[in-house]
Amino acid sequence: ETGVTQSPTHLIKTRGQQVTLRCSSQSGHNTVSWYQQALGQGPQFIFQYYREEENGRGNFPPRFSGLQFPNYSSELNVNALELDDSALYLCASSFQSGRADTQYFGPGTRLTVL
């Protein structure tokens, strides 16, 4: 069974640029959630996709957007990058979207915005 994978591992961008992060969910999972973890903080929920539809969204501006594909892999896109976007971005997949479902996390993508 393949776990959650994310690419790239590290990324350096400059202010104003756009970035796309990718996530492959664990086999058999149809739900993907994205989290932002700033240095020294706990992860914060960005949004969730369930069967290719956005299923919920946290307190992030519209320049954070996403997609989920038929194979349940996912992308996180961030436009007009700001310095505060520097963080570890974590993807998590689960079998379903219920509250009791365990979310399995990938290793993350470290984004640095200069």
Next chain:
Amino acid sequence: AQSVTQLGSHVSVSEGALVLLRCNYSSSVPPYLFWYVQYPNQGLQLLLKYTSAATLVKGINGFEAEFKKSETSFHLTKPSAHMSDAAEYFCAVSEGRGYSTLTFGKGTMLLVSP
């Protein structure tokens, strides 16, 4: 809104000593609670979760946690610390209507000395 408070950003113990990491939550609905561990430069790994079954939950690597509704607590314990337990630990509560999102505490770094 639901929230999680982890008391102590750092906890230091000696190898072989009891580990106690504190977590208090607030929730307007019966909570589902999780403990995750994060090793340096890695994603989050589930240690254990509470989903309204037994109040004492046993997890991996000898960790357990007890749900106490009257105290709104879900503290994580391990009888005897090992050097390999040194990591950051996050408590989280599951929320959302019709979907699950995790609200995390700020984390507690566990330091284990020989």
